[in-house]
Amino acid sequence: xxxxxxxxxxxFRKEGQNVTLSCEQNLNHDAMYWYRQDPGQGLRLIYYSxxxxxxxxxxxxxxxxxxxEKKESFPLTVTSAQKNPTAFYLCASMKRGLAxxxxxxxxxxxxxxxxxxx
Amino acid sequence: xxxxxxxxxxxNVAEGNPLTVKCTYSVxxxxxxxxxxxxxxxxxxxxxxxxxxDNLVKGSYGFEAEFNKSQTSFHLKKPSALVSDSALYFCAxxxxxxxxxxxxxxxxxxxxxxxxx
Numbered sequence: 741x742x743x744x745x746x747x748x749x750x751x752f753r754k755e756g757q758n759v760t761l762s763c764e765q766n767l768n769h770d771a772m773y774w775y776r777q778d779p780g781q782g783l784r785l786i787y788y789s790x791x792x793x794x795x796x797x798x799x800x801x802x803x804x805x806x807x808x809e810k811k812e813s814f815p816l817t818v819t820s821a822q823k824n825p826t827a828f829y830l831c832a833s834m835k836r837g838l839a840x841x842x843x844x845x846x847x848x849x850x851x852x853x854x855x856x857x858x
Numbered sequence: 859x860x861x862x863x864x865x866x867x868x869x870n871v872a873e874g875n876p877l878t879v880k881c882t883y884s885v886x887x888x889x890x891x892x893x894x895x896x897x898x899x900x901x902x903x904x905x906x907x908x909x910x911x912d913n914l915v916k917g918s919y920g921f922e923a924e925f926n927k928s929q930t931s932f933h934l935k936k937p938s939a940l941v942s943d944s945a946l947y948f949c950a951x952x953x954x955x956x957x958x959x960x961x962x963x964x965x966x967x968x969x970x971x972x973x974x975x
Contacts, residue, residue, distance in 0.1 A: 783965040828899075846904055846907060847894075847963055849894075852900065
């Protein structure tokens with residue numbers, strides 16, 4: 741079955757450590773996204789990528805880094821510079837439809853990774 | 859900038875009763891609107907979307923949404939609620955990405971729906 745796989749599902753980190761969250765998709769989608777979810781704040785966009793070796797900062801990119809070396813993979817690193825990293829992280833992908841086309845805009849989500857800083 | 863607002867943090871409804879979860883939007887240009895549902899500790903699942911055409915959009919699990927241009931609203935509805943509908947619901951709007959043409963979704967803060975037996 742096609743889909744998005746995020747790992748690990750739960751992760752604990754000590755302050756000052758970097759951690760990397762994995763996101764893999766086999767949907768052959770061009771665009772991939774990382775969102776952060778906090779209670780009462782909805783989803784906020786961290787980084788997004790529309791093509792291999794290209795990515796753009798979202799609304800809350802500080803303290804995070806990404807890479808897009810393969811179409812299927814878009815890992816997110818939470819660095820020690822992120823001041824409040826405890827959150828639920830969601831990876832998503834979108835088939836890059838034509839602007840205005842009927843398939844444009846539907847995001848497919850992974851199951852999420854919950855990061856807790858101890 | 860494109861945005862959506864979900865004015866209710868929580869909606870309570872009894873099983874079998876109709877439910878409405880509210881969403882209003884602010885966009886430049888034509889709105890592309892979406893509803894997603896999230897169960898505890900899970901990712902978001904797509905319910906339905908409005909791109910163009912009929913103002914009443916039908917989606918998964920018996921949900922539908924009514925697009926109202928004059929009121930800039932896109933409320934989610936279901937004629938008869940189930941206990942299993944209890945979840946967190948997100949409204950979203952497409953941001954077409956300006957000069958880059960690279961679209962992304964902007965989400966509301968979410969509304970928790972509680973359906974009591």
